[in-house]
Amino acid sequence: xxxxxxxxxxxxxxxxxxxxxxxxxxxxxxxxxxxxxxxxxxxxxxxxxxxxxxxxxxxxxxxxxxxxxxxxxxxxxxxxxxxxxxxxxxxxxxxxxxxxxxxxxxxxxxxxxxxxxxxxxxxxxxxxxxxxxxxxxxxxxxxxxxxxxxxxxxxxxxxxxxxxxxxxxxxxxxxxxxxxxxxxxxxxxxxxxxxxxxxxxxxxxxxxxxxxxxxxxxxxxxxxxxxxxxxxxxxxxxxxxxxxxxxxxxxxxxxxxxxxxxxxxxxxxxxxxxxxxxxxxxxxxxxxxxxxxxxxxxxxxxxxxxxxxxxxxxxxxxxxxxxxxxxxxxxxxxxxxxxxxxxxxxxxxxxxxxxxxxxxxxxxxxxxxxxxxxxxxxxxxxxxxxxxxxxxxxxxxxxxxxxxxxxxxxxxxxxxxxxxxxxxxxxxxxxxxxxxxxxxxxxxxxxxxxxxxxx
Numbered sequence: 001x002x003x004x005x006x007x008x009x010x011x012x013x014x015x016x017x018x019x020x021x022x023x024x025x026x027x028x029x030x031x032x033x034x035x036x037x038x039x040x041x042x043x044x045x046x047x048x049x050x051x052x053x054x055x056x057x058x059x060x061x062x063x064x065x066x067x068x069x070x071x072x073x074x075x076x077x078x079x080x081x082x083x084x085x086x087x088x089x090x091x092x093x094x095x096x097x098x099x100x101x102x103x104x105x106x107x108x109x110x111x112x113x114x115x116x117x118x119x120x121x122x123x124x125x126x127x128x129x130x131x132x133x134x135x136x137x138x139x140x141x142x143x144x145x146x147x148x149x150x151x152x153x154x155x156x157x158x159x160x161x162x163x164x165x166x167x168x169x170x171x172x173x174x175x176x177x178x179x180x181x182x183x184x185x186x187x188x189x190x191x192x193x194x195x196x197x198x199x200x201x202x203x204x205x206x207x208x209x210x211x212x213x214x215x216x217x218x219x220x221x222x223x224x225x226x227x228x229x230x231x232x233x234x235x236x237x238x239x240x241x242x243x244x245x246x247x248x249x250x251x252x253x254x255x256x257x258x259x260x261x262x263x264x265x266x267x268x269x270x271x272x273x274x275x276x277x278x279x280x281x282x283x284x285x286x287x288x289x290x291x292x293x294x295x296x297x298x299x300x301x302x303x304x305x306x307x308x309x310x311x312x313x314x315x316x317x318x319x320x321x322x323x324x325x326x327x328x329x330x331x332x333x334x335x336x337x338x339x340x341x342x343x344x345x346x347x348x349x350x351x352x353x354x355x356x357x358x359x360x361x362x363x364x365x366x367x368x369x370x371x372x373x374x375x376x377x378x379x380x381x382x383x384x385x386x387x388x389x390x391x392x393x394x395x396x397x398x399x400x401x402x403x404x405x406x407x408x409x410x411x412x413x414x415x416x417x418x419x420x421x422x423x424x425x426x427x428x429x430x431x432x433x434x435x436x437x438x439x440x441x442x443x444x445x446x447x448x449x450x451x452x453x454x455x
Contacts, residue, residue, distance in 0.1 A: 022176060023164040028225025029157050030180050034187035035218030036123075036153060039130055039211035040146075041188040041304065042195030044095070044274050045297035047133075049282060050204045051087035055139060066140045084279065085419040091275050092415010094143045099407030101151020106159070106401035108152065115156045116226060122152025123219035130212035134205045142208075155400045157222075162388035162400075163230060177385045181377075182311040188304035196297025249392040256387055256399060259334075260406045262447065263383050265440025266338040267410030268417065269345050269433045270372050274300060275418040276433075277365070280348065280426060286359035299365050306373025314377055330386050331448035337379030338441035342434045344371030349430035375437075 054060055061067055074089045075081055081089065109118040129145030132138040161180045191211070199207030245253075281287075282296040321327035328336065344367075351364025383403060391399035417436070421429055 022179060023228070025164055025225060025228035025230075026161060026176060026180060028221060028228060029161045030182075030184055032119075032123075032218050032222040032225070033153075033157055033180070033184035035214055035221060036126065036150075037184045037187035037304075038191035038194075039126065039187075039215040039218070040150070040191070041300060042191030042214070042297075043130065043133060043146075043208060043211045045192035045196055045278065045300035046199050046204060046207050048087050048091050048275055048278050049296065050199075051090065052084045052279065054204060055136060056083040056086060060136055063136045064139050065137050070140065081419070082422060084422050088275055088418035088421065089415050090143075092412050092418060094147065095271065095274070096408040096410070096412035096415065097147045098150040099154070099404040099411060101147055102155035102404040103151075103398065103401035105151040105153070106155045106398045109156045109159075110398065115160055116229070118152045119156050119160075119222060120219070122149045122156075123215065123222060125149030125152065127212060127215045127219065130208060130215050133208040134212065155404055158384060159388070159400045160229060162384075177381045177388070179311070181381045181384075182308050185304040185307045185311075189301045189308060192297045192300035196295035196300075199297065200295045245392060245395070249395075252390060252392060253395065253399065256390055257402060258447075259331075260383060260387065260403055262440060262444050263334060263337075263379055264406050264410045264413070265443070266341040266375060266379055266437045267407055268414045269341045269437035270303075270376060271407075271411050271414045272345070272418060272433050273303060273369060273372055275414060276421045276429060277348070277369070279421060280352075280430075281365050284352065284360055284426060285362050285365055287362070294362075299362075299369055302366055302369035303373035303376065306370040307377050310374060310377060329448075330382050331444060333378045333382045335441050335444035335448065337375045337377075337382070338437050338444060340371055340378060341375035342437035342441060344368045344375060345430050345434035345437060347371065349427045349434060352426035352430060 055064060056067075070090065071081065071086060074086060105118055105122065109115040113121075125145050126149035129142045129147075129149055132142030132145060134142075158177075158180070161176060165176050191214070195207040195210050198210050278296055278300065281299050285296075285299075287294045287296065318327050347364055347368040351360045351368070354360050354364065384400070387399050387403050417432065420432075424432070
């Protein structure tokens with residue numbers, strides 16, 4: 001995160017007031033991410049279908065600047081990739097790089113210009129990227145701008161949220177991250193609904209253009225909330241070297257990195273929803289209604305809606321369990337998240353064989369996507385809170401960048417797995433997805449005790 005981490009995470013940060021018992025700044029940060037998530041998920045719900053059904057077909061593909069080189073890179077002299085396989089590889093790489101660049105965004109904020117300037121820079125890049133997505137020729141340029149913009153925004157906004165809480169108040173910090181994620185998931189719900197409907201009614205480019213307009217709202221929200229953030233120390237290249245890390249700090253960093261790596265498996269399964277999941281819904285699910293066909297992109301909102309709707313009940317459940325000394329540990333929550341993700345992917349496999357000669361009931365993807373939303377609630381806020389409170393204060397932004405780095409691995413892997421979609425039956429494909437998440441659950445069950453003793 002930015003420079004406010006160093007002082008704020010070491011002791012209780014100065015607060016400028018509270019709202020519903022939480023720092024006022026948390027609301028501004030959550031809504032900044034909500035607008036960003038609106039634009040990201042709105043675009044992501046469309047982009048794989050757009051590439052496979054329009055952009056990579058003759059009459060369009062030749063107008064995309066740089067596409068021939070990108071195709072040659074992914075094919076690597078091997079078998080030619082179909083439009084679906086190429087779209088999956090590009091989507092996986094793009095969404096993976098979005099989670100890789102926060103590592104550099106954290107360094108930029110921690111060591112050079114501070115978190116606030118880095119977030120503002122990132123928001124401007126995101127606005128430009130979404131606008132570029134509205135034109136065939138600048139499609140790949142738009143993806144590049146989105147990658148750079150997300151790198152500046154994602155880790156730093158989350159780390160600023162963590163800086164609002166005392167370092168030794170584990171319960172408040174975990175609750176804060178749960179509410180933070182509940183807020184930003186509101187954007188993830190509305191984005192696919194609005195952008196998907198606009199794309200179906202008026203064309204792909206209108207859907208992408210809407211994402212650009214919404215990102216401007218995110219920038220305005222962040223600027224309005226700056227006065228509520230803790231003071232930011234001055235950063236610069238000539239600043240004294242960062243404090244030396246003790247051997248125990250390095251051990252903590254190593255163990256936290258290992259814990260983060262355990263979440264890769266369920267992330268592969270979860271994020272396949274936006275790739276193979278969108279194609280599966282479009283071609284396998286009965287989308288008809290008396291009022292016309294439902295946009296396939298709408299299903300991308302189900303997991304986010306579930307995360308929002310169940311966040312408060314789940315917090316209440318954990319509080320009741322904590323009062324009885326029975327709340328699951330952070331490691332148990334990570335394991336539960338992986339197991340639920342596996343079961344959710346298995347629902348899509350079962351649904352695929354329920355009507356082999358026709359379209360399946362929408363209840364199958366509704367159940368699967370909702371289950372993935374529950375899995376997300378168990379593992380993502382938990383790993384964010386764990387790293388935020390256990391990482392050495394001097395490395396807070398970088399370590400949250402490492403959390404997003406795990407998503408780079410997961411999403412890149414997801415893209416490669418998704419490229420196999422056309423070579424397998426739908427049931428086999430989703431069984432593979434379920435097996436990947438199940439492997440994560442098994443690893444957590446085996447390794448959590450030795451890891452817990454070291455951090």
